Amino acid sequence: MTSGLASFVIRRLAAACLFVLMVSASALMLVRLAPGDAVSQLTFTGVDQATIDATRVRLGLDRPPLVTLRDWFAGLLRFDLGTSSQYGQPVAGLIAERAWHTARLGAIVLLIASAIGLPLGIITGSRPGGWVAAITTPISIVLVACPPLVGALALLLFAASTGLISIEPGRLAVPALALSLPLAAMLERLQSRAVADAVAAPDLVAAAARGIPPGRLLWVHAARQSLGPVLGIYGIVIGSLFSGSLAVEFATSWPGLGRLMRDALVARDVWLVAGCALAGAAFIALGNLAADIARAMADRRVTERA
Amino acid sequence: MTPSRKRRWPVVLGLTLVGTIALVALLAPVLAPNGASEMFPDRAYAPPMRVRVFHEGSLRAPFVYRQVLADRLMREYREDTSAPVPLEWFANGRVVSSGDATTPLLLLGGDALGRDIFSRLLTGARLSLGVTLAGALGALFIGTLVGGLAGSAGGGTDSALMFVTDFLLALPGAYLVLVLRGFLPLVLSQGVVFGLLAALFAFAAWPHAARGVRAIVAVERRRDYAEAARALGAGRFRLAAHLMPAARGFLAVEAVLLVPALLVAETTVSYLGLGFTDANPSWGTMLIDAASLNAMRQAPWMLAPAAALFLVVLGVQLVASTPASRQTLLVGKAPWPSGGTAEPLK
Numbered sequence: 001m002t003s004g005l006a007s008f009v010i011r012r013l014a015a016a017c018l019f020v021l022m023v024s025a026s027a028l029m030l031v032r033l034a035p036g037d038a039v040s041q042l043t044f045t046g047v048d049q050a051t052i053d054a055t056r057v058r059l060g061l062d063r064p065p066l067v068t069l070r071d072w073f074a075g076l077l078r079f080d081l082g083t084s085s086q087y088g089q090p091v092a093g094l095i096a097e098r099a100w101h102t103a104r105l106g107a108i109v110l111l112i113a114s115a116i117g118l119p120l121g122i123i124t125g126s127r128p129g130g131w132v133a134a135i136t137t138p139i140s141i142v143l144v145a146c147p148p149l150v151g152a153l154a155l156l157l158f159a160a161s162t163g164l165i166s167i168e169p170g171r172l173a174v175p176a177l178a179l180s181l182p183l184a185a186m187l188e189r190l191q192s193r194a195v196a197d198a199v200a201a202p203d204l205v206a207a208a209a210r211g212i213p214p215g216r217l218l219w220v221h222a223a224r225q226s227l228g229p230v231l232g233i234y235g236i237v238i239g240s241l242f243s244g245s246l247a248v249e250f251a252t253s254w255p256g257l258g259r260l261m262r263d264a265l266v267a268r269d270v271w272l273v274a275g276c277a278l279a280g281a282a283f284i285a286l287g288n289l290a291a292d293i294a295r296a297m298a299d300r301r302v303t304e305r306a
Numbered sequence: 307m308t309p310s311r312k313r314r315w316p317v318v319l320g321l322t323l324v325g326t327i328a329l330v331a332l333l334a335p336v337l338a339p340n341g342a343s344e345m346f347p348d349r350a351y352a353p354p355m356r357v358r359v360f361h362e363g364s365l366r367a368p369f370v371y372r373q374v375l376a377d378r379l380m381r382e383y384r385e386d387t388s389a390p391v392p393l394e395w396f397a398n399g400r401v402v403s404s405g406d407a408t409t410p411l412l413l414l415g416g417d418a419l420g421r422d423i424f425s426r427l428l429t430g431a432r433l434s435l436g437v438t439l440a441g442a443l444g445a446l447f448i449g450t451l452v453g454g455l456a457g458s459a460g461g462g463t464d465s466a467l468m469f470v471t472d473f474l475l476a477l478p479g480a481y482l483v484l485v486l487r488g489f490l491p492l493v494l495s496q497g498v499v500f501g502l503l504a505a506l507f508a509f510a511a512w513p514h515a516a517r518g519v520r521a522i523v524a525v526e527r528r529r530d531y532a533e534a535a536r537a538l539g540a541g542r543f544r545l546a547a548h549l550m551p552a553a554r555g556f557l558a559v560e561a562v563l564l565v566p567a568l569l570v571a572e573t574t575v576s577y578l579g580l581g582f583t584d585a586n587p588s589w590g591t592m593l594i595d596a597a598s599l600n601a602m603r604q605a606p607w608m609l610a611p612a613a614a615l616f617l618v619v620l621g622v623q624l625v626a627s628t629p630a631s632r633q634t635l636l637v638g639k640a641p642w643p644s645g646g647t648a649e650p651l652k
Contacts, residue, residue, distance in 0.1 A: 022473065023477065030485060030489045033489075034489035034490070050526075075482075130595075141316075142620065144623055145566075145620035145623040146616060147616070147617075148611070150616045153609055154612070155585055156599065156610060160603050191410070221597040239476065239479075240479075242478035242480075243478040243479050243571075246481065247480070247482045247573075250578060262578055265485065265488030266579075268493065277485070280478070280481065284476060
């Protein structure tokens with residue numbers, strides 16, 4: 001059975017690598033074929049044609065697109081992602097710094113959202129008429145409907161008018177809360193539904209009949225069974241977290257990948273766009289992989305199906 | 307109160323919210339008291355006006371007090387309570403406006419350039435909701451086409467189409483739209499931006515619809531009636547026409563769920579400066595100015611588009627997320643009486 005899990009992980013890892021390469025190659029080709037490049041703004045500033053051509057050659061923009069792609073892949077093998085035309089620095093260094101901030105934010109958001117959402121979901125799912133559910137459900141419905149951008153703006157407004165939350169640049173509180181509250185609410189709703197299904201299943205009734213104490217029944221047996229459907233969502237959650245963090249990074253001046261990517265796109269910074277796409281795709285692939293492995297460990301049937 | 311009625315109130319509330327906002331957006335040209343890009347001198351960051359009915363202790367027709375700029379540097383306004391300005395109803399093609407040309411009716415205050423936020427919010431709703439609906443319809447169309455083809459054809463066609471679908475599905479939607487938008491010219495006219503964003507939303511959102519349609523059609527294909535149709539010599543397209551109605555319920559739910567997702571996407575893209583321009587703002591465009599800490603301290607009413615966005619998303623969630631309404635959406639549109647799906651597959 002262990003070999004089944006190992007081969008499952010290897011297959012998933014290969015798919016993840018293919019995904020990352022496809023995403024970054026498509027981003028590179030898209031921005032390379034887009035109208036205008038990093039040098040075209042120079043034409044408006046009255047720089048002579050010879051300088052423009054020289055800059056194009058220096059930035060590697062004179063080569064045909066397919067050669068660009070080949071060179072980029074060759075560089076990737078040496079961990080060389082090219083030089084940003086906007087910053088004049090190696091892309092790898094820029095990405096590493098920004099990716100660290102995005103990863104830090106994402107990890108904290110996932111942690112907060114899971115720590116709040118999953119236990120609450122287990123309680124509300126097992127006692128839909130209880131007082132915890134009576135308080136949690138309406139709050140959850142409102143928070144699920146609160147897009148991270150709206151949440152971030154509301155928190156910023158609250159911070160600006162009361163001063164209770166720190167909004168210094170680089171402080172985590174506002175972006176982390178704006179992203180984790182709707183996510184916690186979503187996880188609570190999902191976990192609640194999954195536990196409600198698990199509690200009604202015949203095997204739990206049988207376990208209860210055999211005298212397993214209610215606490216253990218809920219927090220061990222039902223929780224484990226409901227984990228499968230909820231873990232399946234985590235792969236999607238990471239993608240939507242990325243989408244939400246794009247606007248939140250702008251609103252809260254968080255120095256993450258989203259802002260870097262947007263600025264790189266507008267400046268037609270070919271190598272930086274490709275690098276950002278590579279980093280973003282790697283995060284999503286790793287998140288999906290982790291969710292798949294966790295699901296496979298909770299429910300071994302997953303390895304056979306895939 | 308019966309349990310079924312108790313469960314229905316969120317749906318009613320949600321429908322009321324969404325319906326009101328949609329109606330207001332449709333009627334924006336007559337409901338807006340001022341032009342969307344009309345600038346009023348000395349009304350920058352003016353606070354929202356209060357519509358009153360009591361003047362010096364006596365009841366009057368609804369009126370407002372004139373705003374006077376008390377401190378130009380600090381942008382402080384006070385109300386001139388000596389002379390009420392009556393509201394004018396159904397004049398100059400507008401439902402309501404101020405009776406005095408020098409005192410514009412600013413129900414939600416003024417923005418940094420002294421423009422009426424309420425009027426901008428209403429005209430912005432047309433753009434934001436319009437592009438969202440156009441994108442959602444496009445996504446459902448492409449999704450139905452691809453999903454229907456994959457599901458009814460099976461085999462290699464199915465695998466190839468689903469590989470593309472899964473690849474796009476794994477990408478975060480907001481980034482997909484941002485990258486595709488970013489690689490087109492940055493300055494475009496309003497009509498082009500509308501069409502472009504709708505097309506990008508359709509492109510980013512179709513894979514989800516395609517997955518669902520494909521799953522439904524692939525199951526239907528193995529049912530007896532499909533077998534019978536094939537035996538009677540139905541071609542690929544005639545067969546698909548028989549299979550597709552099974553996906554109607556799913557598509558109805560998908561349409562409802564796409565609206566909040568695409569509305570948020572529109573706001574994000576415009577907020578990042580790649581959507582609608584300042585002259586014809588969408589909700590996202592209006593948030594660019596509102597999101598600075600300075601504006602929040604001076605004029606928090608500029609965040610009105612964020613509140614409107616929240617209300618639409620909340621309304622749609624209330625309609626869609628209650629299990630009861632999901633069931634009505636699914637069963638109500640399904641071509642078979644409820645329970646007919648329970649028949650086991652071979």
